[in-house]
Structures are given as structure tokens and as C-alpha cells.
């Protein structure tokens with residue numbers, strides 16, 4: 001496939017683009033020509049978890065379509081207020097796996113740093129709506145406690161920057177933790193889980209690329225795109241730049257009812273991602289956190305969708321279908 005030439009990015013910095021995000025659902029709906037829907041904005045859902053969407057992401061939504069798969073990921077709905085048995089506050093047992101402030105060590109060899117509670121976008125299906133970030137970010141205190149915990153455990157060979165979204169931190173803040181980690185000989189790999197190159201591609205700027213290029217470890221960047229429409233020429237350019245800085249790019253999606261729960265949507269996501277140089281990694285079953293039940297796809301349908309993907313795509317374009325189960329030694333294959 002031949003991609004359109006990348007559009008020039010906005011000359012302003014990414015923080016400005018982030019500050020310009022839309023926070024008012026009425027404004028979001030008006031931008032999409034959906035003013036008629038604005039009367040139905042559920043204030044209680046909005047109060048529980050704010051709306052936040054970068055304009056670059058809104059630009060990829062279909063005008064006039066209230067079922068747009070990107071819109072559904074960010075628009076508050078009354079469904080979020082329903083109490084559904086089995087949907088709780090700590091769905092994946094993170095509380096139990098905490099080893100230091102902002103450090104979660106669940107799996108062999110991998111320590112995950114909750115680098116920050118911030119994100120550029122608020123995704124309605126996210127566990128983050130309930131996580132106690134104020135006490136829990138690894139960046140607080142100059143990362144000292146987090147890096148000490150990693151240094152004290154020689155079994156840790158991979159450090160995962162997660163969040164929130166670690167790329168919501170300023171690049172100099174990211175450099176602080178990697179500078180400290182250079183002194184830890186058993187660290188061999190760095191992984192970054194981020195949605196920013198997709199939702200705010202302006203984030204992939206010269207300073208970020210210079211930092212990435214100078215890291216002493218192989219780096220994997222796991223971007224979180226859930227739908228093929230999340231890619232456009234600016235996102236392609238951001239992905240190309242990340243690869244140019246030496247990163248291996250992977251995608252992790254969440255299977256979401258009304259967003260990507262069809263074979264066509266999933267196949268397009270995997271193929272469109274590869275056009276941008278991103279290999280599929282995981283397709284996650286939803287974490288069962290309160291307020292997200294309307295996004296759930298049951299396991300039988302999830303398996304059927306995955307089997308259809310296996311039948312349609314080359315093996316390297318099929319993500320692993322997994323669920324996170326508290327207490328397991330790895331993500332659980334379905």
C-alpha cells in the first residue's frame with residue numbers, strides 16, 4: 001500500500017497541543033456536527049471521569065457519526081453509571097503486586113513503573129479511572145525509590161514505563177529515570193507503553209527522539225491503538241521517527257464492543273498498523289473495572305473473532321488474545 005505523504009506537523013510544541021485538548025463534550029459533539037446529541041451528555045459520568053481528547057484525534061473521527069469507533073472510546077455515557085457484578089475497582093490485582101511507590105512487579109524479570117497518572121486522552125474503558133495515582137507515581141521523589149527497588153532485585157532485566165502515559169512526562173523527566181537506570185547492570189531492556197504517538201503524534205519531537213536514540217538498551221514501544229482509523233499520515237510519520245530512533249514498535253489493543261468487535265475492524269487495525277511499521281502484540285480482553293461493562297465482549301465471541309483473524313491474516317499480523325488475571329504468572333491466553 002502506498003501511503004499519503006506525511007503532512008507537516010504543527011510547529012507549536014506538544015504541550016501546547018495537549019493543553020488545547022477538548023474537555024467539553026458539547027464542543028466535541030459540535031466539532032463532529034452532532035449538536036443534536038449534546039442534550040444527552042451524562043453529567044454524572046463526566047463528573048466521575050473527565051472528558052479529554054486531543055484535537056488531532058478528533059480530526060480522525062467521522063463527521064456526523066455518533067457511532068464512530070474513536071468517538072465511542074472517549075464520550076461519556078450513562079452506561080458507565082450502572083453497577084455490574086464482577087466489575088470492581090482493582091480488577092487486575094495491581095494493589096497486591098506493588099513493591100515500591102509506583103513499582104509493580106508481577107511477572108518474572110519485568111518491573112513496571114507507573115511513571116505518571118496523566119494521559120493525553122481519557123479512554124472510557126480504562127482502569128485508570130480508579131487507580132490511586134496521587135500516592136503512587138514512580139516519578140515522584142526523582143524516581144529514587146523506584147530505581148532503588150529495581151537495583152535491589154537482580155531478577156529484573158526489563159523495565160517497563162507505563163502509567164497513565166509515561167510520554168505525558170516531559171522528556172527531561174524521562175531522562176532522569178533512564179540516567180539512574182544506566183547504573184543498574186542487570187537492566188537489559190526498556191519498554192514504553194504509550195498511547196501518545198497515536199493520539200498526540202506531536203509528542204514525537206526532536207527532544208524525545210534524541211533521548212530514545214541515546215539509550216543504551218534495546219527499546220520496545222508498545223503503542224495502544226484500538227482501531228485502524230486511529231492512524232493517519234501524522235501518526236505514520238511519528239511511528240517512522242520512533243523506528244528511526246531504534247525502537248521496535250508493537251501494538252496492544254483492547255477488544256471493545258462497538259469499537260473493534262468485528263473481524264473487519266480487527267484485521268484492518270492489524271494491517272494498517274503494519275503499514276506504519278507496527279506489529280500486533282496483544283488483543284486484550286477488557287479489565288473488568290467499574291463503569292466499563294458496556295465495552296465487554298464475551299469470551300466465546302472473542303475467541304470466534306480471533307479464530308477468524310487467524311484464518312484471514314498472516315501469522316505475524318495476528319495479536320495474541322489474552323486476559324489479565326490477578327495472581328497469574330503471565331497474561332492468560334484465551
Ligand SMILES: *Cc1c(COP(=O)(O)O)cnc(C)c1O
Nearest residue numbers: 104105106107110111112160331
Ligand atoms: C502486562 C504487564 C506486564 C507486561 O507483560 P507482558 O506479557 O510482558 O507484556 C508487566 N508488568 C505488569 C504489572 C503488567 O500488568
Ligand code: SF4
Nearest residue numbers: 119122123126164195
Ligand atoms: S492509560 Fe491508556 S487507556 Fe487509560 S486513559 Fe490513559 S491512554 Fe487511555
